Amino acid sequence: MAPPTEQDDGRRLKALFEMATDGIITMNGRGVIENANKAAADLFGYTVAEMLGQKVNMLMGDHDRVHHDAYLQRYQRTREPHIIGIGREVIGRCKSGREFPLRLAVSEVKLDNGVLYTGILHDLTEYHKAQDRVNELNRELENKVQDRTAALRAREVELKRALGRERELNELKSRFLSMASHEFKTPLSTVLSSAEIIELYQEAEQQPKRLRHLDRIKSAVSQLTEVLDDFLSLSQLDQGEVTVNEHSIDVRALLATSIETSEGQLRPGQRVEMVVEETVRTVYTDAKLLRHVLMNLISNAAKYSPEGAPIVVRAEAARDRILISVEDRGIGIPEADRPHLFDRFFRAGNVENIKGTGLGLNIVRHYVELLSGSIDFRSELGRGTTFTVSLSNQPNHG
Numbered sequence: 001m002a003p004p005t006e007q008d009d010g011r012r013l014k015a016l017f018e019m020a021t022d023g024i025i026t027m028n029g030r031g032v033i034e035n036a037n038k039a040a041a042d043l044f045g046y047t048v049a050e051m052l053g054q055k056v057n058m059l060m061g062d063h064d065r066v067h068h069d070a071y072l073q074r075y076q077r078t079r080e081p082h083i084i085g086i087g088r089e090v091i092g093r094c095k096s097g098r099e100f101p102l103r104l105a106v107s108e109v110k111l112d113n114g115v116l117y118t119g120i121l122h123d124l125t126e127y128h129k130a131q132d133r134v135n136e137l138n139r140e141l142e143n144k145v146q147d148r149t150a151a152l153r154a155r156e157v158e159l160k161r162a163l164g165r166e167r168e169l170n171e172l173k174s175r176f177l178s179m180a181s182h183e184f185k186t187p188l189s190t191v192l193s194s195a196e197i198i199e200l201y202q203e204a205e206q207q208p209k210r211l212r213h214l215d216r217i218k219s220a221v222s223q224l225t226e227v228l229d230d231f232l233s234l235s236q237l238d239q240g241e242v243t244v245n246e247h248s249i250d251v252r253a254l255l256a257t258s259i260e261t262s263e264g265q266l267r268p269g270q271r272v273e274m275v276v277e278e279t280v281r282t283v284y285t286d287a288k289l290l291r292h293v294l295m296n297l298i299s300n301a302a303k304y305s306p307e308g309a310p311i312v313v314r315a316e317a318a319r320d321r322i323l324i325s326v327e328d329r330g331i332g333i334p335e336a337d338r339p340h341l342f343d344r345f346f347r348a349g350n351v352e353n354i355k356g357t358g359l360g361l362n363i364v365r366h367y368v369e370l371l372s373g374s375i376d377f378r379s380e381l382g383r384g385t386t387f388t389v390s391l392s393n394q395p396n397h398g
Contacts, residue, residue: 025051029114043102088103274312332350
């Protein structure tokens with residue numbers, strides 16, 4: 001087989017030049033295009049004939065088009081390459097004026113009669129689209145990660161809150177069991193011991209002793225009834241079974257019946273004074289719930305006040321509201337305990353030796369809220385406490 005001739009090599013090079021998928025352009029030292037393959041012509045929307053003899057900067061974006069000759073002259077003067085022999089991404093310009101990104105690699109060949117520059121051009125449009133899509137997917141992924149992270153953090157907060165509620169519930173259960181054990185055991189022990197003693201008093205002259213122990217039994221049963229009533233009220237509130245039936249109520253009459261019903265809770269020498277402003281006549285509310293509130297507050301005032309101490313129940317008008325207060329001259333509430341006074345099962349530190357469930361004020365607050373009212377108090381340790389219930393004197397249409 002005969003070795004390839006220069007003519008064969010030339011045909012092979014021409015075939016490679018024409019068949020290359022990337023655009024190939026050659027230009028002289030002045031930047032004039034001397035040759036271009038079909039891929040280069042298609043890339044820019046020209047025919048090969050339209051490109052030959054033209055300055056290569058017609059294929060460049062605005063910035064490079066203006067500065068190309070200066071780039072070329074600087075290189076020829078300093079031999080410091082900025083693109084020749086290096087390659088970089090540039091902006092190309094089509095015949096239609098559309099600009100697009102392309103990768104340009106330029107090589108330099110020195111000939112006897114001058115210099116030949118060969119540029120290989122690769123369209124980066126699809127690469128940029130793919131890169132933009134990847135960036136978009138990355139942003140979407142980052143957003144999803146952020147959303148998921150936020151959701152997980154929110155879930156974590158929710159779980160912590162639920163755990164806190166569970167701990168609180170367990171604490172309430174423990175406090176309930178401790179309180180219930182004490183509140184039931186004491187009166188039941190009283191009933192049992194008094195009943196056993198009564199059996200021993202069989203003589204007629206022992207009747208006063210029998211009566212004294214019967215009174216102890218009645219008092220213990222009354223105490224148990226109060227505890228059970230508190231539990232029942234709490235259960236009804238938790239299950240949303242408390243209904244509100246509002247209508248116009250005579251304030252003076254309601255206060256009078258509440259005081260009268262509470263007389264059995266008063267200690268020896270205690271009395272309840274009722275003070276009602278002349279302008280206060282009626283209030284639109286639920287008589288049963290408000291009576292329960294007042295009886296509880298009067299009972300507390302009696303329980304935490306010494307024998308013979310006065311209790312004042314007052315009603316007064318304040319703009320469009322009625323203020324009903326219960327004032328005592330009792331032991332007062334320690335400042336540290338005041339923020340927790342309406343908490344379920346909470347009892348102040350200075351009432352440990354006084355019977356109570358720690359539910360009364362919690363129930364009172366819920367009843368007052370059902371009446372669309374509010375309850376507040378002021379207290380001075382060792383001087384007494386005043387609870388004030390504020391109610392609208394207009395029908396509640398909410």
